Amino acid sequence: MATTKAREDVKNDLKTLKEDVKVAGREEAARLRAKASETEARIRAKAAEADAVVRARAEQARVQAQAYYEQARVRGREVYDDAAERFDEAQRYVIERVQERPVQSTAIALGVGVLIGMLLAGRRR
Numbered sequence: 001m002a003t004t005k006a007r008e009d010v011k012n013d014l015k016t017l018k019e020d021v022k023v024a025g026r027e028e029a030a031r032l033r034a035k036a037s038e039t040e041a042r043i044r045a046k047a048a049e050a051d052a053v054v055r056a057r058a059e060q061a062r063v064q065a066q067a068y069y070e071q072a073r074v075r076g077r078e079v080y081d082d083a084a085e086r087f088d089e090a091q092r093y094v095i096e097r098v099q100e101r102p103v104q105s106t107a108i109a110l111g112v113g114v115l116i117g118m119l120l121a122g123r124r125r
Contacts, residue, residue: 098105
């Protein structure tokens, strides 16, 4: 009987131990789930912060690029207007010189035309 009683005690102790291990396992799993949830919340918060920083910097870059574009557009317009004005001045100068000396201008134009013709003809040979 003592052996049977000892066996029963060991069985009961093993059952209790098994239940204790199950409870400890559930508690540990719950603790790990809570820790994972906390970590996930921190990661989401950090991601939101990083997203806000990236969006702010992208907006700054967009504004700066727009300012550079505007400066380049204004400068390009200034250069274009200056070049157009110089071209008009050169055109007026040439017209005035041709009107002052029409025969000389015609002779020069004929000479330049012949020279260009000879240069182009020389390439064909």
